[in-house]
Amino acid sequence: MDLNLLVALDALLAEGSVAGAARRMNLSAPAMSRTLARIRDAVGDPVLVRAGRRLVPTPRAIELRDRVRAVVEDAQALLRPEGATDPSTLERTFTIRASDYAAGVFSAGLAAAAARQAPGVTLRFTDQGREDVKDLREGRIDLDIGVLGSETGPEIRVQTLLQDRFVGVVREGHPLLRGAMTAERFAAAPHISASRRGRSRGLIDDALERQGLSRRVTLVMPSFYAALFTAASSDIVAALPLAVVARAAALGLAVRSFELPVTVPTVTVVQSWHPRFDKDAGHRWLRQLIKATIGETAERR
Template identity: 35%
Template sequence: MRFQGLDLNLLVALDALLTEQNVSAAAENVHLSQSAMSSALNRLRDYFGDDLLSIQGRRMVLTPRAESLADPVRTALLHIRSTITTQPTFDPATAKRAFTLSASDYAQTVVVAPALARVREIAPGLSFDITAPGPAAQRALEQGELDIYLSLEQFAVADHPHAALFEDDYVVVAWKDNPLTQGGVDAALYFDLGHVSVQFGPARLPAFDEWFIKSARQPRKVEVTVPSFVMAPQFLIGTSRITTMHRRLAETFAATLPIAVFPVPFEIPKVRQVAQWHRFNERDEGIRWLVAQMRETAGEAPHKSNLSNLFTV
């Protein structure tokens, strides 16, 4: 089909080329042969009267004209998908669908895993691809390639709707037989003991609690640094170390590991976990249903008649 001389079938190829900036990768993205993608690129160049992709050194870069097309093309395709190709209703019992999610190890442990165990009984035809959060996942959300992005509310992606899943606070965790914590953990002991610290990703970004602990103007004695909260308890057992983590996660671990949970001896504000989706997917009943399942699993299920009030930007 042509629209003002443009073969609309080329829009998908154009979006892939503008995103990947590589003919081979774009071809793989949309399941075309490299020769077919090269042919599509040549036709697009003829239509726009522009190279769109030009070679610089060993890589291809977008021309100014291509850069100006990237967002409008992606927006047009997202509109088509959200208004035309998305099923208007969602029946969990019969649905066959693959969802893409991004969630931290914390969110995966306390809400995603138990929610999907429950979902398996209700909607056996669903499958899930779960990735770690971060800049790549945020870009995927903005490009409409990610169904649900779970994060703390302050790290939510701007201009896309979200629903609150649950609130949580922080606790101190120690080996249950740690002789130094049998009477509890006050502020003096907190800063005197060795700590297991959590830092994320290649940039070694500190966990959220670090920002508030630093406000005490007294450094912690960090003895071990690990890349995720789910690893931290293993480095407490048999030692006098402590760590700081979310209460829900700590209580989950305490059910199976020999650890004890104590209040934090100073104030750290509570955190709120939210689920986000692309604004064009606002009417996607499958996404809304899955988010509702997570809320119910987290123990903060709304009344069905109020479900629409949970979804905000």
């Protein structure tokens, strides 16, 4: 019995593709295809079948998915010490779900700190996707870094990393930079809305409405960075987290920021994890690394 097939099957069922499972296991796609063939022989089932341009699990694979995940997690726990560990000897890949905001601002610092302390560790960032707690519960991700407010579930552990606020962002030489920044002038300019859900209205619109004002959103962009680069090369105004703008300024992007002339709530960035990892030494090291690195990044703004 080759128990490595269980690990490969777990990756295939989690990723739903040969290429995704190959990346997770640091294998080539042909090698993962050969492994899938062996799994099919061992299970006596196709496991994944083609439906159009993608692969979908068979009923047998769906039946096996949670059991396979549990077996793999138990095996990993048996081979992972719960006490103190030396990060320099750690050989592990951690999967972190994060927004483009968190990944873009903090991943460089995290990668540098991890390379110094634990050169055998790989940090694998993945998109937020559904933003639900299922991936944490089922072990598809190790940590979730995002804004406090989404449903996490009663058992999920949450730790605050930093508070951030929104500021206005325009290109160098923008007409808004000349004269006092009033709510009226701000509202009269064309605006970008940065929203993964495609929303053109948000907290800024609510704040303007309380003053009897409204703004015209001419662009809706899927990420803060798309909005940032658009604002840097046009007369459109963006409202972005200060950490994003500070990172852009450090890289020499020709933008200027200003305090918003309306009051909007600050955002709380947190990391969340499942309690199964509370005593896991490697996971504890990762959480401490993220807390310290993000705190240091925030202090340098």
